[in-house]
Amino acid sequence: MLRADNVFKTFNAGSVNEKTALAGVDLQLSSADFVTIIGGNGAGKSTLLNVVAGVFPLDRGGIAIGGDMIEKQPEHRRAADIGRVFQDPLMGTAATMTIEENLSMAYRRGKRRRLKWGITAGERKFFKEQLAQLDLGLETRLKSKVGLLSGGQRQALTLLMATMTEPKLLLLDEHTAALDPKTAQKVLELTDKIVDTHKLTTLMVTHNMRDALKHGNRTIMMHEGKIILDLQHEQKQKTKVDDLMRMFEKVSGNKMANDRMLLAN
Numbered sequence: 001m002l003r004a005d006n007v008f009k010t011f012n013a014g015s016v017n018e019k020t021a022l023a024g025v026d027l028q029l030s031s032a033d034f035v036t037i038i039g040g041n042g043a044g045k046s047t048l049l050n051v052v053a054g055v056f057p058l059d060r061g062g063i064a065i066g067g068d069m070i071e072k073q074p075e076h077r078r079a080a081d082i083g084r085v086f087q088d089p090l091m092g093t094a095a096t097m098t099i100e101e102n103l104s105m106a107y108r109r110g111k112r113r114r115l116k117w118g119i120t121a122g123e124r125k126f127f128k129e130q131l132a133q134l135d136l137g138l139e140t141r142l143k144s145k146v147g148l149l150s151g152g153q154r155q156a157l158t159l160l161m162a163t164m165t166e167p168k169l170l171l172l173d174e175h176t177a178a179l180d181p182k183t184a185q186k187v188l189e190l191t192d193k194i195v196d197t198h199k200l201t202t203l204m205v206t207h208n209m210r211d212a213l214k215h216g217n218r219t220i221m222m223h224e225g226k227i228i229l230d231l232q233h234e235q236k237q238k239t240k241v242d243d244l245m246r247m248f249e250k251v252s253g254n255k256m257a258n259d260r261m262l263l264a265n
């Protein structure tokens with residue numbers, strides 16, 4: 001479903017601020033793979049998601065989704081196939097618009113625009129059903145402005161908006177990191193439910209090693225722009241946080257250096 005071949009990305013090349021963020025990343029995801037990504041500060045996790053989404057061009061290498069090479073496509077063209085949720089709950093939704101207006105925008109993304117602006121009765125029914133799955137009571141608040149929602153409600157709504165049209169790929173960049181622990185767990189449970197219902201191919205960056213091991217069927221670890229560990233299926237299930245730390249130290253030759261990661265585990 002997703003293939004990254006020998007992907008390189010250096011920022012500010014040739015300047016004193018030169019930084020190689022991706023140094024030959026190879027990654028293949030099968031359909032419905034749910035891969036969690038961990039790694040130290042500046043390991044290249046967000047950059048990997050960004051080059052897949054088309055935020056920055058690659059220096060070298062290729063990216064394919066469903067067999068189509070996309071590395072030359074601009075971000076807006078890839079957006080039809082890629083759902084994204086970021087760390088900041090304010091980013092994925094428009095605060096001054098209502099819940100149903102936000103959902104409607106997401107629902108029509110990538111579709112031919114209709115001349116008439118307005119939400120049909122069928123769409124409203126569909127939105128209510130979708131919101132009911134979140135179990136947050138939002139299905140009775142279609143006309144509420146999104147700015148009135150809590151961070152967790154807003155992030156759950158963003159998740160729904162990113163997945164409602166069943167994207168080929170879902171990219172989650174620390175999407176629960178700004179939430180309190182209880183809300184973060186709730187949004188992660190919703191993530192599992194939504195990913196499982198739609199069998200979405202998913203990449204999720206997290207700084208929480210326990211969450212990385214608990215969710216998804218694969219965990220990859222990045223270090224200095226490379227994937228240094230890829231735990232799959234039973235091997236992932238057997239691995240504990242302490243094992244992960246030891247594996248990191250063994251493969252990278254370094255102590256794990258991610259302040260938020262160490263705090264969270």
Ligand SMILES: Nc1ncnc2c1ncn2[C@@H]1O[C@H](COP(=O)(O)OP(=O)(O)OP(=O)(O)O)[C@@H](O)[C@H]1O
Binds near residue numbers: 012044046
């Ligand atoms: N837009 C940019 N311009 C310049 N340098 C960048 C840019 N984005 C990322 N970098 C640099 O590339 C490296 C990898 O950054 P990236 O954000 O991918 O790391 P990360 O693994 O997500 O780290 P963290 O866990 O600290 O968020 C870092 O050194 C970072 O400073």
